[in-house]
Amino acid sequence: MIGVYEFLPNSEFLTLVGGVFCKDDAITQKLCGNVLFLMCGFNQDQLNTTLLPVIMGHLPAGSSTNQLLHYAQGINSAKYRQFSYGMIKNLATYGSLTPPDYDLSKITAPVFLHWSDNDWMADTKDVRELQSKLPNVKGSIRVPLATFNHLDYMWAIDVKPLLYDTVLENMKKF
Template sequence: LIGLNEFSPNSEFLAEAGQLTCSDEAPTQSVCGNIIFLFTGFDSQQLNETMLPVILGHTPAGASTRQTIHYGQEVKSGYFRQYDYGSLENSLKYGSVDPPNYDLSKVSAPVALHYSNNDWLASPTDVDALESELPNVIGKFLVPLDQFNHIDYLWAIDAKTLVYDTVISIMRQY
């Protein structure tokens, strides 16, 4: 499950298990959706259950172990900063016992922030904090559906009208 360099929970076994337990005919189909929701927020209204075998065949796609640890460090510390190697290695690498924060004031590209109230991985409070650090926020867009969650940006039945149309419209302006 966790290798030396990669956290890759996706496998052929999980894809097959997803097909078997999450297909339209499976009595356990609703359980599959709830497993996804445990990590991203609950939203059965936007879940196309017919797509569950496909979704679970590709989700999660994997990440480096260091990336996963780094995300945990940021959540725990409350800071958006570089990887924490520990005091000694931080001192050697960064010249400080703590890793430096990312300097978001240097972001020069226009940024449109899209967020939702039910996203367990990027809360509205986090989006507000990010907005206050970025110099070129051109808009902050709350998805107009209270139950919209993190995975819904990819898989929601109404993602096109709730998010994608706005994203495309903004991109056309720049």
């Protein structure tokens, strides 16, 4: 589960397990969907269960252990700042005991924030706070489905009309 450099790496074993336990005729298929919902928010109506073996074959998408530590540091500090190596290494790396904040004012590209009420990985208050800190937010757009969750940004049955069409329209403006 936790490697030296990678957390939750995808493996052939997990792909095989997803293919066996999540396929259409498996009695455990509903369990596969519920495992995903526990992490991302529940939305049974937008889950194409036939795709579960494909989804499980790509999840979990591994990330570096430092990436997850950095995410946790951001939650604990409630700040957008660089990775903390600990006070001694921070002093050597950054010249201060704590890492510097990111200068979000330097982000000059137009930004559209797309968010949903049921995304357990991106709370709406965090989206609003990010919006207040970014200098060039052109829109903050709530996905118009109350049950839309984090997984749905990629896999929802109706993701095109709910999200992608709006994303593409906004991209055409710039």
